[in-house]
Amino acid sequence: MSFDTSVIWQNLPMLLAGIWLTVAIVFLSLAVAIVIGSLVCAGTLLGRGFVYDLSVGYVALFRALPEPVIIFWLYYCGPLILNSKLSAFESGTIALAIPSGAYLAEIFRAGIQAVPRGQIEAARALGLSSFWLVWDVVAPQALRMMIPPILGVVTILIKNSALVSAIGVEELFYRATVLGGQTFHYFEFLTVAAVVYFLMILPLSVLVQRQERRLLAKVW
Amino acid sequence: MTLNTVGDFFPGSSPQMIVCKGVRKFFGTFEALKGVSLEVARGEVLCIIGPSGGGKSAFLRTLNGLEPFDAGRIRIDQIELPGTHREILEVRREVGMVFQSFNLFPHMTVRRNVALAPVRGRGLSWAEANMRAERLLARVGIFDQIDKYPSQLSGGQQQRVAIARALAMEPKVLLFDEPTSSLDPEMVQEVLEVMRELAHTGITMLVATHEMGFAREIADHVAFMVDGTLLHLAPPKEFFDHPSDPRLNSFLSKVL
Numbered sequence: 524m525s526f527d528t529s530v531i532w533q534n535l536p537m538l539l540a541g542i543w544l545t546v547a548i549v550f551l552s553l554a555v556a557i558v559i560g561s562l563v564c565a566g567t568l569l570g571r572g573f574v575y576d577l578s579v580g581y582v583a584l585f586r587a588l589p590e591p592v593i594i595f596w597l598y599y600c601g602p603l604i605l606n607s608k609l610s611a612f613e614s615g616t617i618a619l620a621i622p623s624g625a626y627l628a629e630i631f632r633a634g635i636q637a638v639p640r641g642q643i644e645a646a647r648a649l650g651l652s653s654f655w656l657v658w659d660v661v662a663p664q665a666l667r668m669m670i671p672p673i674l675g676v677v678t679i680l681i682k683n684s685a686l687v688s689a690i691g692v693e694e695l696f697y698r699a700t701v702l703g704g705q706t707f708h709y710f711e712f713l714t715v716a717a718v719v720y721f722l723m724i725l726p727l728s729v730l731v732q733r734q735e736r737r738l739l740a741k742v743w
Numbered sequence: 744m745t746l747n748t749v750g751d752f753f754p755g756s757s758p759q760m761i762v763c764k765g766v767r768k769f770f771g772t773f774e775a776l777k778g779v780s781l782e783v784a785r786g787e788v789l790c791i792i793g794p795s796g797g798g799k800s801a802f803l804r805t806l807n808g809l810e811p812f813d814a815g816r817i818r819i820d821q822i823e824l825p826g827t828h829r830e831i832l833e834v835r836r837e838v839g840m841v842f843q844s845f846n847l848f849p850h851m852t853v854r855r856n857v858a859l860a861p862v863r864g865r866g867l868s869w870a871e872a873n874m875r876a877e878r879l880l881a882r883v884g885i886f887d888q889i890d891k892y893p894s895q896l897s898g899g900q901q902q903r904v905a906i907a908r909a910l911a912m913e914p915k916v917l918l919f920d921e922p923t924s925s926l927d928p929e930m931v932q933e934v935l936e937v938m939r940e941l942a943h944t945g946i947t948m949l950v951a952t953h954e955m956g957f958a959r960e961i962a963d964h965v966a967f968m969v970d971g972t973l974l975h976l977a978p979p980k981e982f983f984d985h986p987s988d989p990r991l992n993s994f995l996s997k998v999l
Binding site (some may be wrong): 639642645647648649651655659660663664667 | 807808809832833835836838839840842844846847848849850859860863864908909912
């Protein structure tokens with residue numbers, strides 16, 4: 524079996540377009556997921572009431588559904604209940620954001636609740652207003668604890684972005700399989716796709732390890 | 744020590760810094776404070792002793808609005824609790840608190856721990872607040888550790904930073920909630936030494952403590968609190984040498 528690099532160079536623009544779309548999907552879904560996660564987290568922090576039930580229900584539901592189910596459901600069933608039909612790209616991006624938002628909500632909640640009670644009391648005892656209490660005391664400590672699990676969600680999001688190829692979004696994995704089919708050079712194109720995914724995720728893994736070491740060492 | 748009229752409670756220029764009247768606090772069905780009435784004069788040092796779970800901590804925490812109470816009234820200088828959100832913030836800026844577990848902000852340097860509140864609450868610039876922090880940290884003997892993080896300091900050093908942090912707001916009252924209880928024995932003295940110096944500066948201090956020697960030495964009055972009730976209040980000599988209350992007697996015989 525020979526590895527023919529020339530087919531890769533010939534089809535480089537197609538592959539780069541795929542990489543670009545993958546990056547766009549990841550960033551856009553992440554942005555939407557952060558908005559969803561923040562709102563749902565705020566809901567779960569309420570502790571009771573209708574909004575709390577709704578938020579807890581959201582997390583329970585979308586953590587339980589396989590990503591392909593959400594992707595297909597939104598793309599094929601969404602138009603039946605919504606007036607407008609979303610493009611495959613829009614639908615796929617939102618579908619990826621929905622479960623990521625559920626995971627982020629739980630990460631945000633856990634991070635905020637992990638800030639010791641004594642920290643909040645000390646800030647209150649100093650007469651800090653609610654804004655500065657969150658800004659100076661709660662958020663910096665919570666964010667540091669959230670970084671490793673958030674990067675974990677981003678890692679999974681990058682990998683799951685390949686799933687939207689199933690509804691025809693022309694991202695990296697879609698391009699690799701189509702080019703492989705057209706040229707019968709599956710080996711080359713799928714290997715390239717694998718390497719690109721790995722290179723996207725590698726820096727995140729390094730960051731996670733470094734942050735976890737820093738957390739263990741209690742160096743801020 | 745009891746107060747009967749609003750006139751007593753809100754006098755024009757009162758010698759009292761703190762006046763409490765019938766303060767009650769429930770945790771669920773458990774009554775942690777069963778109607779505490781107390782006056783503390785300006786510049787007075789009051790030590791509160793008593794068994795753990797007797798309400799010392801809960802009482803101190805009602806004085807800066809950290810613990811809402813269910814009945815009674817508290818006046819701190821010119822502000823009455825329970826008050827509006829704004830009034831509670833103002834009380835907290837006038838009443839510093841030092842905790843048993845220090846509660847320094849671990850993600851900030853020692854300097855920033857002390858400088859933070861004056862910037863956020865008193866409108867100082869960072870330059871002014873840092874200068875104030877340096878001055879206070881020198882006073883509590885931590886000046887050479889100023890750029891370190893709390894986790895790099897010993898317990899005694901951390902507690903001295905916590906005292907400097909409370910002083911940075913230039914409070915009228917300082918509350919100490921068992922400030923030496925979580926310290927190794929060899930570090931207790933360095934913290935008590937700082938508190939001893941403070942006691943002579945004219946700041947009003949309320950100290951919940953198990954350090955009887957310290958209470959006897961620096962307190963103007965010593966209070967005995969048990970089961971959410973202030974059972975006995977007297978100058979230290981009378982308090983320790985002639986304890987009139989049988990429960991105080993039995994407590995003192997156990998701890999002395």
